[in-house]
Amino acid sequence: MVGPSKDYPFAPVSYFRTQEGKDVRVFTYEAAGSRRISLHLPTDLYFWEQSGQEIKQVQVYSSIGQAWRKQSGGRSRGGGGMGAAIRLEEDIQIPAEREELSRGLWQVLEGRALLWEEVCFWTKQWWGSSVEEETLRSLLQMMLLREQVRMLPGVRTPRVAWHWQCNRCGAAGNRLMSTPCARCNQFCLFCTHCTMLGKSRSCVPLFLFRPRPKENVRRSVTMRLPVLTGAQQEAACQSVDFVRNGVSRFLLWAVTGSGKTEVLMPVVRRVLERGGRVLWAAPRRDVVDEIAARMERVFPEEKPLAIHGERSWEERKNRLGSPLVTATVQQAWRFYRRFDLVVVDEADAYPLAGDRTLQMGLERATVRGGTQCWVTATPSPRWKKEAVKGKLSLVTLPSRYHGYPLPVPRLLRVGGLWRRLERGKPVEPLSSFFHRVLDTDGQALIFIPGTSDPPRLLKWIHHTAPDIAARTWATATGKEKERRDRVEAFRKGEVQFLIATTVLERGVTVPRCHVVVVGADHPVFDSASLIQMAGRVGRSPVYQKGRVLFLADVHTEAQKTAVREIKELNHRARQRGFLVVDEEENEHVPSE
Amino acid sequence: MFLVSELWDKWFRSPEECRVCGSPLGGGVFAGEPHRVCNGCLERLEPICGGICRRCGRPMRTAGVCRDCLRRSRRELDVNRACFRYTSFTRDCIHFLKYRGQETLARPFGSFLAAAVEEWKWRGDLVTYVPLHPEKYRERGFNQAELLAREMGRRLWIPVRSLLIRVRSTSPQSRRNRSERIRELQGSFALSDLGKRLLRTNRRILVVDDVYTTGTTLNECAKVLKDGGASRVDSVTVAR
CATH class of the missing domain: 3.40.50.300 (P-loop containing nucleotide triphosphate hydrolases)
Incomplete structure (x- = not known):
């Protein structure tokens, strides 16, 4: 849990501050027959005026968690949670350059799941100077109204406490902790499970940026790979077939020292050629480094990106948009429907096996209709059983690349x-x-x-x-x-x-x-x-x-x-x- | 089979986890808080034992007063004690608590502070903590010194009160040298309303903070408290 981390160096972001000194401002209102959440009311007014609708029953909250609860039909808890009704101002103007900015923002952040602090950090990095909070809120609100992004509280707290859950990592139960929070001036919940990636709490919004619609493109991808052996080729062909047929999940059972990384390279190439993105998730940092170095050799022109806690932002800065990403499994929590192919290396190893939160993260990082490939040398009995029953597609690679048998203990x-x-x-x-x-x-x-x-x-x-x-x-x-x-x-x-x-x-x-x-x-x-x-x-x-x-x-x-x-x-x-x-x-x- | 094992885990809880590193831990359900940190973590935290400076708690080869303390002319803080050496692992832990916001760490470290105070046989009236500037408090959402102090006070049965406020925001101390630190912090603390009411003569007060590096922050706090009427001000920190 504790360890050196050069992950996002969060500069303290001015957090939802307003002139009146109220900390967090989130609005809810009713329009077009449903209750909606807003970060920036003028944008909503402008939007609904355009479509000839009227905004009713505006309320202001100090925490996104409460606003979400109100929206989802639950009763808000007391202590100002009822939301104060506010008066609306007249004639709103939205500057025209915001259109351009919002398009740019979507391009950068598509397919990511980020907390408010992370969004602030990204925008600051991307545009060089810090954007005014007001502008950023307006941009995000515009994207929300166009359904380019989903906004949720970091920790969801519906009325029934049994259903409380971290929206980012999916942890629940005793991994959530209720503490007094100076940001929303109430008790709110935070997730102790994914704190390493930034604190996810019920008063902080989590943004899930939808991927942009993809054009149908074909491009050529150069791959430098040594010649595959017969066994490897067979496995590679099968894997490519699974990806082509859109199998949602398959298992590659490759013995130790069989060159399983090489086997999957043709699959990676196929996805890249069709304009897709690939995530190679490994359980440990040293494995990530090793795979990243190999990727660099095999796909030199793709500029593969490696992400883990010890890689600083400066190292990844130039390659953020890369279609080929190697990362630790925890990093998958930061993505949302971004990757067409997710390769899970050593899928039976320690943090992954039996950890549903990590599996959920990988699931969420895969686009709908995408493929997950679980690679292991030692599948669990349960997987083997599923494979025998035909519930799980299986590719086996029973021999080593040099053709010698495995040494028998x-x-x-x-x-x-x-x-x-x-x-x-x-x-x-x-x-x-x-x-x-x-x-x-x-x-x-x-x-x-x-x-x-x-x-x-x-x-x-x-x-x-x-x-x-x-x-x-x-x-x-x-x-x-x-x-x-x-x-x-x-x-x-x-x-x-x-x-x-x-x-x-x-x-x-x-x-x-x-x-x-x-x-x-x-x-x-x-x-x-x-x-x-x-x-x-x-x-x-x-x-x-x-x-x-x-x-x-x-x-x-x-x-x-x-x-x-x-x-x-x-x-x-x-x-x-x-x-x-x-x-x-x-x-x-x-x-x- | 799967269901049975899951229910089993639910009813008969697996062994406790180490409060610092999260690895599974032996030890019973009734183990005290300090025993809920694994031996590996304890080793890496490097508890201070043996000779220490009797003023600032710095680990030394022989007991006595360290050079920094001798050099300092005006000293308002009476005695400081610390639990751990300020090594890279301790720093990681404190940063995880402070900047990443892992508030669960306040519990083990608060209990270590309590153990240190117990061992030191400190006797006094009130526990307080180094305050954050309101702006920074809002950004961070919590005050790590407050969490530590509350946990410690709860265990030692000593009241924890917020006696100080920060009137001027300062940039982080860790980027300055000694003289700059002293200059920067002058006049940045004041007594809170509660402090003005509670402080009378002959109050002995313990201030809690996370790290003691040069002691400037704690000395400044002690100065304000003594001006307000405290007879003795000591401090306890996690790292030294």
């Missing part, structure tokens, strides 16, 4: 593993594994269940195998500050043995890797994470000596499932003839 039982380690007794499989790493001149990732385990393991190694302990060792667990540096050192080869918890199960790729999971029967290792860990091995075609070893007291369901699934995928790849170098499966298990 070897399960070994060692009775009283941790006790042996603690007492410094020999654990034969572990020491022979280490020696094998040394013999084959490789690097090893040693996965352990908890953050408190590395010292125990290190002590055991010092005690039993001083020659291995003399090599370079490092630990990388979730809580350590130097994790990033250590992982970087491991990538460069400066560290030969890295002890890690499940935080490193994805994303670390070194060419000469071996993996051992010590205590694989621990409940933190589910089958998905075991498959991911095993997938660290054998990524490079020139080094296939890597081994995967699961050490545990007992064989758990997770371990067995992991092995079964890996074998099954290898079998499928073999059946479809994707394995270039088809060795016997047993070849991969050292015969000792």
